[in-house]
Amino acid sequence: MTSDKRLTVPLFYNEFLLLLEDIALHPGFVMLCGDFNFHVDDAFNQNAVVFNDIISSASFSQLVAGPTHEAGHTLDLILTRALVNFVNEVKTSNPLPSDHAVVECWLNLSKPEQHKVKVKFRKFRDMDIDAFRYDIRSSTLCVTPSSDLNVLIDQYENVLADLMDVHAPETIPGVSPWYNNSLRKAKQDLRRWERLWNSSKLEVYRQIFRKQRILYKNMLEQAKKEYYRLSFEGCSARQLFQKVCRLSSPSSSKTLPSNEGMNRRQLAEHFSQFFSDKIDNIKCELDTIRDTSSFASAPVSSPKPATDVPPGEHHCMLQFDCVTVEAVKKLIIDSPSTSCELDPLPTWLVKKCVDELSPVIARIINLSLRNGHFPDSLEGANVNPLLKKTWTRS
Structure with missing residues (x-):
């Protein structure tokens, strides 16, 4: 765009060449298509000649042959890398009431395989911080630290990584043991029919969605029954009792403190005292922070410059002070x-x-x-x- 905000052909040449140069640095399949408004079929058109030279200099080729406009010129183009041929059967047709033709082609590309991403995480909430600190104090990192810098760094990273694997090991989110490929495929079909029904609101898609939902529900129940039937086979009476107890009475964490020996009034006063103590502790911490900040912000007298240095001599810093x-x-x-x-x-x-x-x-x-x-x-x-x-x- 020029200073008066007008688009010019030379400006387009420069920007389009920069675009092709940037695309050329990246691997993969590239296809540029659209109405470029250049008569590339006319060998005497100066603008088209320059445009073709830019395409050739970037190792691209133009694949549309024949007119794409009612005036008989080729304006709608398909550009690809000259050395990578994945576009086949390029043809034009005029099915629409437009001055431009429809350009059709086949892409010789296969659908990329779906890759599963395994997500790992650590359960830091279940980590015993006190035990972790004790293991750090007992490790070679604190007992016998190395005197070599690089060895000490490796020791620091390796010891802490090993302790992390012990106290908070990496885990992968588990999948229900009865969930198999057949259930996964049935669920995908269920979601597909649900999307079709939501987008079209046709009654036929709603009926198919309901049938698929019932089918998936029955398959899920049958898979659960089969899994538990196989898990109960061969169990002793004690193992069977433990499994049934685990299924019928899942463990639940306590959310309230122990109130043994307390009536309702004493329990309420216990709660009130807890929150009162908590507020008092926060106030004490804030007072401590305020006193520390006021002490740190007190003015410090700057040292006077040394005046006993003979002329022509300079001080040299030979070493750093050790940090505490x-x-x-x-x-x-x-x-x-x-x-x-x-x-x-x-x-x-x-x-x-x-x-x-x-x-x-x-x-x-x-x-x-x-x-x-x-x-x-x-x-x-x-x-x-x-x-x-x-x-x-x-």
Whole structure:
């Protein structure tokens, strides 16, 4: 677009060439189609000649042969990579009352296979934090930490990863044991007829949907019966009793505290006292934070510049000061609870184990400062590009 907001043919050439160059860098099947409004069939049309040269320079080819407009020119085009031929039987027809013809073609492409994505997660809510902290204190990471920086980093990551697998192992969401491929196929058919009925509201689709729903319900019940029949076969009386008890009386977690020996009035007062104590604890924590903040914000007198340095001489910093465990602990607690998938532990869990991990992290920092070397294993990073707008609306 020019300064006076007019579209010009040279501007289209430049932008279209940039588009083809960007597409050429990506693998796969590419097809560009539409009304380009160039008479590519006319060898004496200057605009069409330039357009064909741009297509050839980007290793693309034009597949439509014959007129696509009532004036007898080829305006509607199909562009593909010259070396990848997956478009067959290109033809034109005029079934519509339009000045442009319909361009039809067959794509020699197979439907991609459906890939199942296995999702893994850790049950952090069921994790015993106290036991996890005890295992950290008893591990080689705290008992016999290495004096080599890279070895210590590997020790830190491996020990914590092993402890995570013990206390919060990765699990895959389970599927009901009676759910099989036949049920999956019947459910897919059920959803397909349901979508057809919702989109068309035809009575025939509603009847098919109802029949498929009854069929799926019966298949599901039959699969459950068969599964439990096979699981009960060969069981002893004790095993049979345990299975029946587990099915008829599922375990439920207690949501209320123990009220043994309390009447209703005492239980209500117990609840009231609990929340009162909770509010008092929050107030005390807020007062402590306010006192700490006021102390940290107090003005600090800046050191006076040294005046006893002889002219022509300069001070050199020969080494870094070692960080303290308390300084590392404060940095960990004050840091945001965001995590990266490269971290051996999520940040919120590191904060809960800060007393056990801060000496190790301080040791890693001090070894790095003392040796003047950044750990090799910490140089990796995950970069997630974000799509930003390349234009703004005026």
